[in-house]
Amino acid sequence: MPRRLLLLTMLSLGLAGTLTAQVTLVGKRDLDFGTVMQGVATAVAPTDPVRSGWFEGVGILTKKIRLTFTLPTRLNGPAGATMPITFRTTDGVAQDGVSGSPQLIFNPNVTTTFVLNTNAKYWIFLGGQVNPSPVQTIGSYTATVILTVVVF
Amino acid sequence: MRIVPAVSAVMALGLSLGASTASAQTNTANITARAVVQAPINVTANQNLDFGNVFPGVNATIAATAAAAGSFSITGQASAPAKMTFTLPPTLASGVNTLTIGTWTGYWNTINSQVGGTAFIPSAAVTPGTFSATGNMFTFVGATVTPPSNQPAGTYTGSVTLTVTY
Numbered sequence: 615m616p617r618r619l620l621l622l623t624m625l626s627l628g629l630a631g632t633l634t635a636q637v638t639l640v641g642k643r644d645l646d647f648g649t650v651m652q653g654v655a656t657a658v659a660p661t662d663p664v665r666s667g668w669f670e671g672v673g674i675l676t677k678k679i680r681l682t683f684t685l686p687t688r689l690n691g692p693a694g695a696t697m698p699i700t701f702r703t704t705d706g707v708a709q710d711g712v713s714g715s716p717q718l719i720f721n722p723n724v725t726t727t728f729v730l731n732t733n734a735k736y737w738i739f740l741g742g743q744v745n746p747s748p749v750q751t752i753g754s755y756t757a758t759v760i761l762t763v764v765v766f
Numbered sequence: 767m768r769i770v771p772a773v774s775a776v777m778a779l780g781l782s783l784g785a786s787t788a789s790a791q792t793n794t795a796n797i798t799a800r801a802v803v804q805a806p807i808n809v810t811a812n813q814n815l816d817f818g819n820v821f822p823g824v825n826a827t828i829a830a831t832a833a834a835a836g837s838f839s840i841t842g843q844a845s846a847p848a849k850m851t852f853t854l855p856p857t858l859a860s861g862v863n864t865l866t867i868g869t870w871t872g873y874w875n876t877i878n879s880q881v882g883g884t885a886f887i888p889s890a891a892v893t894p895g896t897f898s899a900t901g902n903m904f905t906f907v908g909a910t911v912t913p914p915s916n917q918p919a920g921t922y923t924g925s926v927t928l929t930v931t932y
Contacts, residue, residue: 639793647801649932654806667797689801699799744801752843756800766790 636672637765643668645740645759653748660707660741661717667740670711673730673765680764681708681738682725686757689744695751701742711735804843805901807930812837815907815926823915830873830908831880837906838928839878844901846932850874852888853927858911860920867924869910878904895930903930 645667650656658665673679683706688696706722709715710733720726722740730736738761815836820826828834842848852872857864875883876898886893888907897903907926 637791637793639795641795641797644797645799647799649802649804651806652803656801667799669795669797671793671795686799689799691803697801697803740797742799746801746803750803752803752805754800754802756798759797759799760794761796762792762794764790764792 637674637763639669639671639761639763641668641761642670642737645742647742647744650744650746652746652750652752655743655745657702657743658741660705660719660739662741666707667742667759669738669740669761670735671738671763672711672735673763675730675732675734677765678727678729679736680725680727680766681706681720681722682762682764683722683740684760684762685722686759689755689757691751691755692753693751695753695755697747697750697755698745699742699757700745701740705741707739707741709737709739711737804846804932805841807840807842807848807932809928809930810839812839812904815909817911820911820913822913822917825910825912827869827910828908830871830885830906832908835873835880835906835908836926837904840897840903840905840928840930841901842897842903842930843932844897844899846897846901848895848897848903849931850888850893850895850905851890851929851931852893852907853890853925853929854888854909855924855926858922858924860918860922863918863920863922865917865922866912867909868912871908873906873908875904875906876902878902880906 646665647656647658660666685701689699690696701722703721704719706720707717708728709717816834817826854870858867870888872886872888873880873883874895895903
């Protein structure tokens with residue numbers, strides 16, 4: 615009897631393990647416009663290898679991932695100053711988490727779904743554009759970009 | 767190794783898999799969007815580098831600290847570091863005739879003065895500078911022309927270009 619009970623316990627643990635496959639998502643790199651001039655709109659392409667925003671996720675092979683960005687409309691600067699930021703329809707890029715793999719352009723302003731059909735790891739890159747006014751207050755501006763991924 | 771978009775299937779698949787929503791997993795991650803706003807840089811040519819009359823076979827030098835030195839005034843972000851690069855002509859031209867110019871010298875200051883600043887050698891390589899607390903910087907350039915003994919008479923000119931970036 616004790617031996618049978620142990621076998622059942624092991625089986626139970628094994629089944630529980632298959633139901634808890636973990637997915638992960640981390641922010642790897644900030645979207646960095648660097649120094650921008652008053653009155654000069656400045657864009658960063660999602661393919662920029664240094665300045666584009668970068669997320670890395672691990673999903674489940676053959677499953678879908680649904681991406682939803684929470685994008686700021688303004689960056690916050692000194693003494694309450696703000697600066698407009700926009701994201702174009704081509705400012706999102708999705709790619710397998712392998713250097714050199716094909717890149718898919720998408721609109722980060724709308725929810726987008728992809729299928730992970732060849733690799734569980736994926737990269738999401740984000741570009742954007744800031745539009746400082748001619749009298750934009752000098753200083754550093756920041757805002758948070760949130761990416762929510764649902765694997766299903 | 768490809769990611770396949772399935773945008774058009776989002777809703778239908780989401781509904782059909784509704785019974786297994788317990789297996790859907792959600793993750794959230796943040797990054798920061800950042801930018802630093804600075805005042806634009808403006809470079810103004812104040813004075814040409816003027817050798818006046820020179821004579822065949824006699825070299826002529828204008829020091830960067832001389833009154834006849836070329837000068838630029840620059841405005842930008844107060845107290846910010848700046849990078850200066852120069853495009854310098856190897857010769858001056860008078861029609862088809864040329865006059866060799868070289869041995870460039872430079873001097874920059876946060877005030878419009880050729881005293882109390884920093885000497886440097888102008889070139890295409892970066893020379894660091896710094897704007898004053900009021901966002902000003904001044905740069906002066908000198909050089910040497912070396913006319914040979916058979917240098918044709920004429921008025922010789924060339925362009926010196928200063929580029930300043932943060």
